Amino acid sequence: MKTYKTIVLKKGKEDSLLRKHPWVFSGAIYNADDNLQEGDVVRILTANGDFIAVGHWQIGSIAVRILSFEDEQIDVEFYEKRLSVALDVRRSIGLLRNEESDSHTINNTFRLVHGEGDGLPGLVIDFYADTAVMQAHSVGMHTDRMLIAQALKRVMKDELLAVYYKSETTLPYKADLCQENGFILGSSTNDIAVENGLKFHIDWLKGQKTGFFVDQRDNRSLLEQYSKGRKVLNMFCYTGGFSVYSMRGGAELVHSVDSSAKAVELVNKNIELNFPNDTRHKAFAVDAFKYLDEMGENYDLVILDPPAFAKHRDALKQALRGYTKLNAKAMEKMPKGSILFTFSCSQAVNKDQFRTAIFAAAMQTGRNIRILHQLHQPADHPINIFHPEGEYLKGLVVYID
Ligand code: SAH
Numbered sequence: 001m002k003t004y005k006t007i008v009l010k011k012g013k014e015d016s017l018l019r020k021h022p023w024v025f026s027g028a029i030y031n032a033d034d035n036l037q038e039g040d041v042v043r044i045l046t047a048n049g050d051f052i053a054v055g056h057w058q059i060g061s062i063a064v065r066i067l068s069f070e071d072e073q074i075d076v077e078f079y080e081k082r083l084s085v086a087l088d089v090r091r092s093i094g095l096l097r098n099e100e101s102d103s104h105t106i107n108n109t110f111r112l113v114h115g116e117g118d119g120l121p122g123l124v125i126d127f128y129a130d131t132a133v134m135q136a137h138s139v140g141m142h143t144d145r146m147l148i149a150q151a152l153k154r155v156m157k158d159e160l161l162a163v164y165y166k167s168e169t170t171l172p173y174k175a176d177l178c179q180e181n182g183f184i185l186g187s188s189t190n191d192i193a194v195e196n197g198l199k200f201h202i203d204w205l206k207g208q209k210t211g212f213f214v215d216q217r218d219n220r221s222l223l224e225q226y227s228k229g230r231k232v233l234n235m236f237c238y239t240g241g242f243s244v245y246s247m248r249g250g251a252e253l254v255h256s257v258d259s260s261a262k263a264v265e266l267v268n269k270n271i272e273l274n275f276p277n278d279t280r281h282k283a284f285a286v287d288a289f290k291y292l293d294e295m296g297e298n299y300d301l302v303i304l305d306p307p308a309f310a311k312h313r314d315a316l317k318q319a320l321r322g323y324t325k326l327n328a329k330a331m332e333k334m335p336k337g338s339i340l341f342t343f344s345c346s347q348a349v350n351k352d353q354f355r356t357a358i359f360a361a362a363m364q365t366g367r368n369i370r371i372l373h374q375l376h377q378p379a380d381h382p383i384n385i386f387h388p389e390g391e392y393l394k395g396l397v398v399y400i401d
Helices: 076-092 139-143 146-161 213-224 241-248 261-274 288-292 313-331 351-365
Strands: 005-009 024-027 027-030 041-047 051-057 062-068 109-114 123-128 130-137 162-165 183-184 192-195 196-203 232-237 251-259 281-285 301-304 338-344 369-376 394-400
Touching: 005 051, 041 062, 051 139, 076 109, 076 146, 109 192, 109 213, 130 146, 130 192, 139 146, 146 183, 192 281, 196 241, 196 261, 196 281, 213 241, 213 338, 213 369, 232 288, 241 251, 241 261, 241 281, 251 261, 261 281, 288 313, 301 313, 301 351, 313 338, 313 351, 338 351, 338 369, 351 369, 351 394
Parallel strands: 005 041, 130 162, 232 251, 232 301, 251 281, 301 338
Antiparallel strands: 005 027, 024 062, 041 051, 051 062, 109 123, 123 130, 162 183, 192 196, 338 394, 369 394
């Protein structure tokens, strides 16, 4: 049994914890034991000295990320318990489909752990075939990475061959940690994962996030249904997820655009993997705004999935203007009867604000648009009801006449 250091809250500052919100802000702390190290597990006490929660401490405005509201040890068994619940959820919603008779439904790509949504703040784990890519967003999860890898192996057994740790860009830059990316359990050279029967090269070595945007799976499936006979523009394509689905959906042509030459290389590789020598697809390494200014008026199915325009609340106004400008540029060139899939992954922009930004784009361009679908993050990116901040991805599918 380890004894953990303690943190005592100011009077009344336990209220958010009583509502099971999983963060303690630094301003709520009355005092802390000496020699706390970033990443330490701490027990949190109310001003009266009563135990209230246990979590990872680090320097910053979010001082503690709560792991449990029970007075328990944070050891390999703790992680095993949390991971096995997370896996049960993914199994019960049918995301592990390695041996299907219909090749279109095979799936071995999913998010196993989505931070607070799975009771593990600061931790993300994505599954690609037999490799788990683990990302720590807090010092505590970085400290516990080997325990977590061990627990993951216990839970996944033979379904897991390797754990790749990829936290170089996600940990607080001030923390003095050695955080080289690399395999921390086993190894694998298979970089091909299958999502709904489509194959993707996953660049966990150098790619963005954990190598792939798992969160757009359901939205890509919806796009597939609308692709038949359409001329598709996939703007901000990255690995080309939307492009590959629209090819399978029977699009007449698919153009993928990303400012990164590396992304364009990746989308071409993924198209080749699924549709070798198919001339319907072309990819361009160009800035989005430039492409939209210079393109013709013949795309009748457009996807706009830009990077987060607002990384913080202060950037909100500017971000909303950015979404309006981007969408207006696309809308003004789209013929009558077009369909637009438009997204925002900025956590700081809520769905009403995003919808207002699209409203403004419709006003500016004089287009009549109706909302066909309101989209969001998929079920393997669950939102903890006590932590509304976990909601980040939103999208609209609109019909333009
Ligand atoms: N739609 C993708 C994810 C998009 S991530 C998917 O489903 O996987 C955002 C992408 O936008 C990145 O690949 C980034 O290189 C690209 N990007 C960022 N700024 C851009 C710009 N100004 N013009 C074009 N692409 C841009």
